[in-house]
Amino acid sequence: xxxxxxxxxxxxxxxxxxxxxxxxxxxxxxxxxxxxxxxxxxxxxxxxxxxxxxxxxxxxxxxxxxxxxxxxxxxxxxxxxxxxxxxxxxxxxxxxxxxxxxxxxxxxxxxxxxxxxxxxxxxxxxxxxxxxxxxxxxxxxxxxxxxxxxxxxxxxxxxxxxxxxxxxxxxxxxxxxxxxxxxxxxxxxxxxxxxxxxxxxxxxxxxx
Amino acid sequence: xxxxxxxxxxxxxxxxxxxxxxxxxxxxxxxxxxxxxxxxxxxxxxxxxxxxxxxxxxxxxxxxxxxxxxxxxxxxxxxxxxxxxxxxxxxxxxxxxxxxxxxxxxxxxxxxxxxxxxxxxxxxxxxxxxxxxxxxxxxxxxxxxxxxxxxxxxxxxxxxxxxxxxxxxxxxxxxxxxxxxxxxxxxxxxxxxxxxxxxxxxxxxxxxxxxxxxxxxxxxxxxxxxxxxxxxxxxxxxxxxxxxxxxxxxxxxxxxxxxxxxxxxxxxxxxxxxxxxxxxxxxxxxxxxxxxxxxxxxxxxxxxxxxxxxxxxxxxxxxxxxxxxxxxxxxxxxxxxxxxxxxxxxxxxxxxxxxxxxxxxxxxxxxxxxxxxxxxxxxxxxxxxxxxxxxxxxxxxxxxxxxxxxxxxxxxxxxxxxxxxxxxxxxxxxxxxxxxxxxxxxxxxxxxxxxxxxxxxxxxxxxxxxxxxxxxxxxxxxxxxxxxxxxxxxxxxxxxxxxxxxxxxxxxxxxxxxxxxxxxxxxxxxxxxxxxxxxxxxxxxxxxxxxxxxxxxxxxxxxxxxxxxxxxxxxxxxxxxxxxxxxxxxxxxxxxxxxxxxxxxxxxxxxxxxxxxxxxxxxxxxxxxxxxxxxxxxxxxxxxxxxxxxxxxxxxxxxxxxxxxxxxxxxxxxxxxxxxxxxxxxxxxxxxxxxxxxxxxxxxxxxxxxxxxxxxxxxxxxxxxxxxxxxxxxxxxxxxxxxxxxxxxxxxxxxxxxxxxxxxxxxxxxxxxxxxxxxxxxxxxxxx
Numbered sequence: 001x002x003x004x005x006x007x008x009x010x011x012x013x014x015x016x017x018x019x020x021x022x023x024x025x026x027x028x029x030x031x032x033x034x035x036x037x038x039x040x041x042x043x044x045x046x047x048x049x050x051x052x053x054x055x056x057x058x059x060x061x062x063x064x065x066x067x068x069x070x071x072x073x074x075x076x077x078x079x080x081x082x083x084x085x086x087x088x089x090x091x092x093x094x095x096x097x098x099x100x101x102x103x104x105x106x107x108x109x110x111x112x113x114x115x116x117x118x119x120x121x122x123x124x125x126x127x128x129x130x131x132x133x134x135x136x137x138x139x140x141x142x143x144x145x146x147x148x149x150x151x152x153x154x155x156x157x158x159x160x161x162x163x164x165x166x167x168x169x170x171x172x173x174x175x176x177x178x179x180x181x182x183x184x185x186x187x188x189x190x191x192x193x194x195x196x197x198x199x200x201x202x203x204x205x206x207x208x
Numbered sequence: 209x210x211x212x213x214x215x216x217x218x219x220x221x222x223x224x225x226x227x228x229x230x231x232x233x234x235x236x237x238x239x240x241x242x243x244x245x246x247x248x249x250x251x252x253x254x255x256x257x258x259x260x261x262x263x264x265x266x267x268x269x270x271x272x273x274x275x276x277x278x279x280x281x282x283x284x285x286x287x288x289x290x291x292x293x294x295x296x297x298x299x300x301x302x303x304x305x306x307x308x309x310x311x312x313x314x315x316x317x318x319x320x321x322x323x324x325x326x327x328x329x330x331x332x333x334x335x336x337x338x339x340x341x342x343x344x345x346x347x348x349x350x351x352x353x354x355x356x357x358x359x360x361x362x363x364x365x366x367x368x369x370x371x372x373x374x375x376x377x378x379x380x381x382x383x384x385x386x387x388x389x390x391x392x393x394x395x396x397x398x399x400x401x402x403x404x405x406x407x408x409x410x411x412x413x414x415x416x417x418x419x420x421x422x423x424x425x426x427x428x429x430x431x432x433x434x435x436x437x438x439x440x441x442x443x444x445x446x447x448x449x450x451x452x453x454x455x456x457x458x459x460x461x462x463x464x465x466x467x468x469x470x471x472x473x474x475x476x477x478x479x480x481x482x483x484x485x486x487x488x489x490x491x492x493x494x495x496x497x498x499x500x501x502x503x504x505x506x507x508x509x510x511x512x513x514x515x516x517x518x519x520x521x522x523x524x525x526x527x528x529x530x531x532x533x534x535x536x537x538x539x540x541x542x543x544x545x546x547x548x549x550x551x552x553x554x555x556x557x558x559x560x561x562x563x564x565x566x567x568x569x570x571x572x573x574x575x576x577x578x579x580x581x582x583x584x585x586x587x588x589x590x591x592x593x594x595x596x597x598x599x600x601x602x603x604x605x606x607x608x609x610x611x612x613x614x615x616x617x618x619x620x621x622x623x624x625x626x627x628x629x630x631x632x633x634x635x636x637x638x639x640x641x642x643x644x645x646x647x648x649x650x651x652x653x654x655x656x657x658x659x660x661x662x663x664x665x666x667x668x669x670x671x672x673x674x675x676x677x678x679x680x681x682x683x684x685x686x687x688x689x690x691x692x693x694x695x696x697x698x699x700x701x702x703x704x705x706x707x708x709x710x711x712x713x714x715x716x717x718x719x720x721x722x723x724x725x726x727x728x729x730x731x732x733x734x735x736x737x738x739x740x741x742x743x744x745x746x747x748x749x750x751x752x753x754x755x756x757x758x759x760x761x762x763x764x765x766x767x768x769x770x771x772x773x774x775x776x777x778x779x780x781x782x783x784x785x786x787x788x789x790x791x792x793x794x795x796x797x798x799x800x801x802x803x804x805x806x807x808x809x810x811x812x813x814x815x816x817x818x819x820x821x822x823x824x825x826x827x828x829x830x831x832x833x834x835x836x837x838x839x840x841x842x843x844x845x846x847x848x849x850x851x852x853x854x855x856x857x858x859x860x861x862x863x864x865x866x867x868x869x870x871x872x873x874x875x876x877x878x879x880x881x882x883x884x885x886x887x888x889x890x891x892x893x894x895x896x897x898x899x900x901x902x903x904x905x906x907x908x909x910x911x912x913x914x915x916x917x918x919x920x921x922x923x924x925x926x927x928x929x930x931x932x933x934x935x936x937x938x939x940x941x942x943x944x945x946x947x948x949x950x951x952x953x954x955x956x957x958x959x960x961x962x963x964x965x966x967x968x969x970x971x972x973x974x975x976x977x978x979x980x981x982x983x984x985x986x987x988x989x990x991x992x
Contacts (some may be wrong), residue, residue: 017785017817023811025788027805028795086780107784111791 007122010051011035011075012042012068013057013084018107023056025111026118026136039068046081050129053102055114058085058092066092070097078128080121084109138198141187149186152179156192157199233257239350246345253277262319262351266309282308282316290824293323297342306352306957318356323347340956377401384486388420390467392441393478397421403567406463406486408455426452426460433465440469441477450487461488512611516541519596521603522727532589532611536579552578552586570595576612588616630655637738643671645690646730660717660738662709679706679714693732695727700732704739716740765897778824840964842877843885845921845984849909852889864904866895872911875919878984884960885984891953892923892980899927899977918966919984924979930972957982 003132009026013019026033036042039060058065058188066124069081083096086107093104102124145153148169155165162180166173189195233256236242242259246252251274257267263280281289285307292819296303303323308316324346377400380386386403390396395418401411407424409416425433429451440447445468452460467482486983505527508514514529524542530537542550544563551559555577562573572594579587633639639657643650648671655665663669663678678686682705693700702719709715721734793810796803846869854866860867878885896907905926914920930938939958954968961968961982968982 015781015785017782017813017820018788020813021788021792021810023815024806024813025792025795028799028806055320079942081269086777107780108787109784111788111795114788 006032006049007125008032008034008050009055009118009122009159010042010048010079011055012037012039012060012065013055014038014060015057018057018084025114026055028178029115029119029123039063039071048077051122051125053080053118053125054084055082055084055118058083058096066096066099066171069101073100080124082117082121084114090136113132121157133208135201138187142202144186145183149179149183152176153183153187154204156180156183157196157204202203211529225342237261241348241350243346243348244272245348248343248345251405259349262317262349264307264313264315264317266741279871280309280311282310284308293345293368296323296343303347317353319680320352321347321349322366376479381405384489385483386485387481387483389482390480391478392480394610399626403484405459406484407453408457408459408461424455426454428452437467440467440480443463444469447480462491463487463488514609515607516609517596517604517606529609532587532609533579533585534585550579550581552580566605572605572607586613587611588613625640634872637741639736640734641736642731642733644728644730645671645694645732648672652733659709660715660736662711662713662715677707677709682706686719693721693723694730697723697729700705700725704743716743729795775824779821782817782820782824784816786821789813789817839881840879841882843880843882844877844920845875845885845911846871848889852886852893856893859894860897860907863897863901865900865903865907867893867907869910870908872912872913875911875913876986878919878986880984881965882958888957888960888982889923892982893956896923896925896927896977897954899925901927901930903927905977914983918983919986920981920983922979922981924973925977926973926975927977929976930970930978939968955969 011019011022011026011029013022013035014037016037019037023033023035034045035198036045042054056065057067060068062073065083065085072079072081080102081096081100082103082105083093084105084107085092094105102121103113105113105117109183142150142153151169152165155168160168160177162173165180166176169176183189184195187195188200224333231851236256236258236556239800240258240262242262243489244256245254252845252895253272253274253276255263255268255272260267260269278290280285289305289307292305293303304321305323306318306320309824310316310317335705342737379399380402384402386400386406388400389400397418399407399411399416404411404413422430422434432449432935433451436447436449439445447465450464452462452548454460464485464487465482469477470481471477472477487901508526508528509531512528512532514532515526516529517524525541526536527537533542535542535550536709548556548560548563559577562575565571566573572592574590574592576588576590579589581587588611589609590612591607591609593605596606633654633656637656637660639653639660640654641650641657642652648670653668658665658669660661661669661674665934675683675687677841686702686705689702690701700719700721700723704716707717716739717736719734719736719737721732723732789810793807793814796807796810834878849871851871857867893907893909908922908924910922910924912920912922939954958968961984965985966983968980970978970980972978
């Protein structure tokens with residue numbers, strides 16, 4: 001688990017000089033670097049470890065960096081991206097940042113600017129990793145609930161009282177109380193507020 | 209006895225006397241002669257019985273006296289009668305008188321009276337009184353009324369006969385009819401005067417014998433004439449022939465001769481009597497009439513024209529008219545209803561109205577209508593009717609009807625053609641005209657011509673006003689061109705002038721006039737066309753062309769931008785890489801302990817990338833040079849100048865710039881790259897043209913030898929000249945004084961010239977403009 005904790009910086013640049021220079025710079029600050037000439041080559045690589053980020057040249061031979069960014073998002077791969085370009089303009093940078101890029105750097109750039117961006121990107125990935133783990137955990141707990149408990153939880157986070165829930169699901173108030181206690185327990189929720197936050201993370205839509 | 213005897217004698221005498229008296233009376237009665245005695249002394253008058261009868265009285269009805277007698281004499285004759293008697297007696301003449309009497313019944317009779325003196329006395333009686341005047345008068349009186357009437361009637365007949373004869377002669381003369389009689393027994397011919405004239409002879413010539421007649425009959429008709437006479441003699445049927453005769457003067461006349469044979473009681477023919485009529489003229493007019501009838505019907509047939517008459521006695525149609533309507537002449541002329549049925553349904557109402565007006569108001573008409581023949585064929589006819597009025601009385605109508613289908617179709621065709629032509633002219637904005645500029649007479653001006661000059665075709669504006677529309681600045685040119693053409697009897701083509709419309713619009717037109725040199729002076733047929741749109745289009749095209757040129761230039765500029773951007777990327781990439789590698793290198797060295805291996809690797813990459821950037825720059829240089837090394841060859845500058853002049857002439861002419869070459873004829877060839885040298889000339893000449901674009905001027909190309917085997921070429925202009933400041937910078941790249949200049953022209957020029965071992969510089973001209981000079985090595989120099 002420890003090695004997995006060493007952050008990795010992926011570099012995609014068709015210019016070999018630039019690619020090697022960035023690769024070398026990344027390693028000089030003690031980070032892992034993996035570089036590719038094309039986006040295809042990056043996608044073809046083995047499992048990408050976490051935390052990680054991607055330094056992406058906007059002008060690639062087959063596909064522009066912006067298109068590649070969109071393609072990554074579509075395939076569900078959430079990796080922070082730092083764009084570098086030899087001839088960037090403002091609209092292009094705006095577009096890149098709006099699509100979730102961490103930074104947009106124009107070649108030649110100061111080494112510290114790139115390294116700062118990389119640190120920022122890795123931090124962002126680290127947080128994302130924690131959140132993903134938490135969500136995963138919550139999802140496991142939520143899956144452990146029975147169908148009736150699912151139902152009761154949805155009504156509880158909607159702000160309904162036990163009496164209201166009882167009439168809604170056609171059960172006695174006492175039965176609702178038991179279900180509610182089970183939900184709180186199984187979800188490891190300390191309070192209703194806690195449960196609502198969990199529901200939010202699970203993207204459950206409360207009953208209106 | 210003697211007494212007895214005397215008695216007897218007396219008795220006998222008395223009886224004899226009575227008998228004698230009775231005889232006398234009877235004689236008088238038979239002869240209508242009476243006698244009278246007038247005793248001049250007593251005026252007692254004694255009448256015989258017959259005298260009483262003559263006077264309309266009964267014999268011895270009453271005693272007579274002079275006064276009674278006088279009262280019975282016709283008042284008008286009374287006075288002359290008695291005066292005459294007195295005069296005659298006085299003259300010793302026996303009075304004879306004719307006078308009228310009036311019977312008591314009122315009847316007027318004419319009587320004749322003889323007066324005698326002797327009868328009134330016995331012998332021995334004194335005849336006269338002492339004054340010598342007779343005592344008694346005795347006379348006879350005879351009623352001559354009937355005789356008188358007969359006489360008068362005879363005289364009348366005789367006079368009439370004479371008149372008739374004269375008239376007959378006259379009539380014969382006028383009618384050219386003469387008569388003849390041929391005595392068959394004596395074989396003698398008697399001619400009336402007119403026959404003589406018919407035969408061309410003098411009536412006073414005397415009798416004509418048969419041989420002479422035979423001789424004058426036309427030889428070919430002689431036998432016919434005599435055979436006809438012979439037949440008439442035998443059959444008794446009158447001869448009736450036409451034959452010719454030859455007059456003494458050789459003239460041939462045609463004669464209609466009729467002859468009847470007269471026979472004596474025994475039946476023997478003794479005379480042939482007949483008439484001869486000169487029918488030459490009638491014959492001719494008959495022939496002429498027949499001819500004209502033929503011509504008329506033929507004319508009607510050819511002209512597709514029929515004639516008709518419509519009056520109380522009926523309705524007449526000429527043969528041709530039936531043909532026009534395609535109906536059978538056997539059925540006769542149609543009734544009005546039948547006629548209207550032939551008229552085209554669409555024209556029927558108007559034709560019915562026309563006929564009604566014609567009948568009610570007796571007015572004629574002239575109109576074109578359509579008819580449909582029974583066979584279904586549609587024809588156009590023109591019908592003309594004229595009321596026929598004789599001595600102020602309306603008698604009916606006469607008229608003509610003409611088949612005008614062909615003309616009508618032609619007319620329609622013509623109208624269509626005209627419409628098409630007018631449409632075409634209006635679409636093409638081309639007007640046609642025919643006029644004599646000399647006499648100012650207009651023969652034809654199409655509607656479009658009017659419109660082209662801003663007139664309404666309906667106004668038929670006169671020629672002068674067409675000239676008034678010409679733009680004042682063009683009027684003199686146009687007039688001069690036309691005058692010149694008129695004088696030299698040639699065509700004219702005024703390619704462009706302006707006309708001003710009344711509404712203020714100005715149009716460009718072109719006028720072409722054709723003159724037939726053998727025709728009337730000043731007579732031209734031509735067209736005027738509106739070229740405004742074309743001209744606008746030309747201007748548009750010119751603008752477009754300019755725009756294209758500008759665009760090409762802008763493209764060139766953009767391309768330079770692209771190039772620069774591409775270069776920037778190319779160069780930036782290794783520079784960025786080397787900067788990054790340098791950063792990494794520094795970081796490897798800053799480690800504790802420094803990682804020298806990695807730092808060396810980084811430094812090696814820096815070198816690599818530095819070299820890479822240098823490569824890009826040398827690639828750029830070679831890109832500019834376009835093919836290395838330049839292909840040097842011996843080139844004749846004059847040839848290059850000729851090529852460039854040809855290429856740029858259009859551009860120069862457009863801006864009123866003359867290109868003038870003052871190249872030294874003896875100038876040696878230069879060693880150069882042909883394409884690059886072309887580029888140099890092109891750049892410098894274009895710059896010169898650019899400098900004179902708004903002013904026009906002169907572009908001069910010259911050459912002179914220079915030291916060290918070089919040649920100096922100069923390209924001068926009379927344009928704006930060199931900029932006052934920074935004039936030494938004009939050869940720098942990206943330095944431009946022109947809004948759309950790239951700033952590369954002179955830079956490239958300098959680079960090329962310097963590559964050839966020459967140099968380039970500019971000087972300001974003393975009067976105007978600038979001159980660019982460059983040197984090039986000649987062969988000698990290159991060898992050296």
